[in-house]
Amino acid sequence: MNTYEINMRVNEKDETLDVQGDETLLRALRRIGYVEVKLSCEGGDCGACAILLDGVAVNACLMFAAQADGSEVTTVRGIGTEDDLHPVQEQLIEKGGVQCGFCTPGVVVSAKALLDENAAPSREDIQRGLAGNLCRCTGYKKIFEAVSAAARQMREGDDS
Amino acid sequence: MEFLRAASVDEALAAARDGAAFVAGGTNLVPDVLFGRKKISRAVDISRLDELRYIEEADGKIRIGALATVTDLLDSDLIRTAASPLHESALEFAGPLVRNRASVAGNLMDASPAADLAPPLLAQDAIVELVSVEGERALPLSEFFLDYRKTAVRPEELVTAIVIDPLGAEDRCAYYKLQLRRAMAIAVVGVAVVLRMNRGVCAEAVIGLGAVAAIPYRAHAAEAHLRGKEIGEVEIESAAAAAADSAQPIDDVRASASYRRKMCGVLVRRMLRKAMGMPQTVAV
Numbered sequence: 078m079n080t081y082e083i084n085m086r087v088n089e090k091d092e093t094l095d096v097q098g099d100e101t102l103l104r105a106l107r108r109i110g111y112v113e114v115k116l117s118c119e120g121g122d123c124g125a126c127a128i129l130l131d132g133v134a135v136n137a138c139l140m141f142a143a144q145a146d147g148s149e150v151t152t153v154r155g156i157g158t159e160d161d162l163h164p165v166q167e168q169l170i171e172k173g174g175v176q177c178g179f180c181t182p183g184v185v186v187s188a189k190a191l192l193d194e195n196a197a198p199s200r201e202d203i204q205r206g207l208a209g210n211l212c213r214c215t216g217y218k219k220i221f222e223a224v225s226a227a228a229r230q231m232r233e234g235d236d237s
Numbered sequence: 238m239e240f241l242r243a244a245s246v247d248e249a250l251a252a253a254r255d256g257a258a259f260v261a262g263g264t265n266l267v268p269d270v271l272f273g274r275k276k277i278s279r280a281v282d283i284s285r286l287d288e289l290r291y292i293e294e295a296d297g298k299i300r301i302g303a304l305a306t307v308t309d310l311l312d313s314d315l316i317r318t319a320a321s322p323l324h325e326s327a328l329e330f331a332g333p334l335v336r337n338r339a340s341v342a343g344n345l346m347d348a349s350p351a352a353d354l355a356p357p358l359l360a361q362d363a364i365v366e367l368v369s370v371e372g373e374r375a376l377p378l379s380e381f382f383l384d385y386r387k388t389a390v391r392p393e394e395l396v397t398a399i400v401i402d403p404l405g406a407e408d409r410c411a412y413y414k415l416q417l418r419r420a421m422a423i424a425v426v427g428v429a430v431v432l433r434m435n436r437g438v439c440a441e442a443v444i445g446l447g448a449v450a451a452i453p454y455r456a457h458a459a460e461a462h463l464r465g466k467e468i469g470e471v472e473i474e475s476a477a478a479a480a481a482d483s484a485q486p487i488d489d490v491r492a493s494a495s496y497r498r499k500m501c502g503v504l505v506r507r508m509l510r511k512a513m514g515m516p517q518t519v520a521v
């Protein structure tokens with residue numbers, strides 16, 4: 078067996094773990110408890126496994142865990158906590174952008190990455206920004222509304 | 238499977254033997270390994286070789302490092318202005334999560350008939366630069382794809398850069414990806430046209446086609462109807478017919494072969510008209 082010790086900083090916590098050479102980052106993250114990163118298609122199609130890797134939104138299923146050695150990983154829990162929600166999370170609740178919730182961790186990651194780059198996205202910008210995230214429940218409309226509202230909230234610096 | 242992160246190009250080349258494969262973004266290779274479509278003995282990780290990640294202008298050419306991502310193409314003013322078909326293809330490529338990892342070299346090396354970057358790179362006379370322990374060589378992209386998912390690159394060779402000719406102020410171009418939805422879709426047909434103009438005459442015409450044959454290719458017969466001509470209705474109709482004739486498409490879940498062939502002609506016509514600033518024959 079080819080096992081490798083890797084180090085990552087996940088949601089600002091240092092993690093050292095042994096991974097198999099062909100283990101995906103998604104499987105490794107879930108194995109050590111980061112089950113908020115969802116496992117679904119494992120082929121890059123659904124976006125449920127989206128994380129920030131050194132600040133860039135990527136699919137955790139499309140890379141080997143060992144490729145992330147030395148990297149900083151942020152999951153949905155690192156973007157906001159239950160006591161201190163990110164505006165995207167707040168607005169997803171507010172606007173009803175969550176039904177079963179399975180896509181939500183990935184949607185939050187993609188939406189945060191979008192708003193970090195584009196503080197005033199158009200509807201088309203939002204659609205393109207979330208193009209890699211499948212949602213089987215909401216029909217997307219309420220998700221798009223939530224992201225718009227979160228952008229507004231962040232521009233106004235309104236944390237209430 | 239062994240895993241090795243290469244600290245340098247030399248280290249990557251030395252490790253590339255006995256059933257090893259390079260891994261860049263991993264967007265093709267990782268699921269191929271996971272689902273057993275590819276068996277490799279060792280993954281040689283090149284994704285941290287930052288010296289291969291750049292987009293720059295040098296000696297009148299645009300040099301794109303092998304590890305430049307599709308997002309890098311989108312963010313580059315140089316690509317937007319001097320390689321606009323490539324820029325448009327990047328916009329239509331997958332979604333942001335994949336684009337952030339997908340590398341230019343990985344797209345070509347995967348050698349899918351529908352590789353989105355291939356038609357626009359073909360249309361700008363791309364040269365692929367390769368290196369192995371035996372030395373360096375350069376290969377025109379038009380000689381790169383040999384057969385379905387088969388390239389002229391040897392297993393131990395590393396793509397280091399892709400070099401293209403920038404578009405000049407007089408040059409005309411257009412790109413279209415026919416797809417069943419506007420993101421995360423594999424191309425039904427991909428067309429890129431570049432017309433190098435000299436005082437109203439087409440000095441050079443290059444048409445890159447994707448998803449209409451086993452490999453992405455240049456429609457040489459269609460180009461011949463344009464080269465050296467003042468381009469008008471007659472030249473465009475002849476080129477479109479020749480492009481459709483050249484297609485050898487397949488039936489699959491996305492489209493039938495006959496639809497692909499027909500759309501290949503239609504889209505070559507539309508893109509040539511668009512490039513030349515002519516009105517479309519039907520509303521597009």
Ligand SMILES: Cc1cc2nc3c(=O)[nH]c(=O)nc-3n(C[C@H](O)[C@H](O)[C@H](O)COP(=O)(O)OP(=O)(O)OC[C@H]3O[C@@H](n4cnc5c(N)ncnc54)[C@H](O)[C@@H]3O)c2cc1C
Binds near residue numbers: 263329335353423
């Ligand atoms: C959900 C999803 C959507 C996609 N959508 C699109 C799309 O819209 N359009 C499209 O064209 N493609 C698409 N792809 C395919 C894929 O993302 C691209 O082909 C991508 O550019 C591959 O780059 P990579 O860096 O991830 O390659 P990897 O997976 O790392 O490697 C791919 C192949 O190239 C080899 N390789 C990589 N770099 C080098 C190098 N420098 N030298 C030699 N060999 C090398 C590897 O050994 C491997 O065989 C999609 C894939 C997924 C999973």
Ligand code: FES
Binds near residue numbers: 118121122126127137
């Ligand atoms: S599980 Fe990674 S994209 Fe679906």
Ligand code: FES
Binds near residue numbers: 215
């Ligand atoms: S809320 Fe169920 S998949 Fe999006």
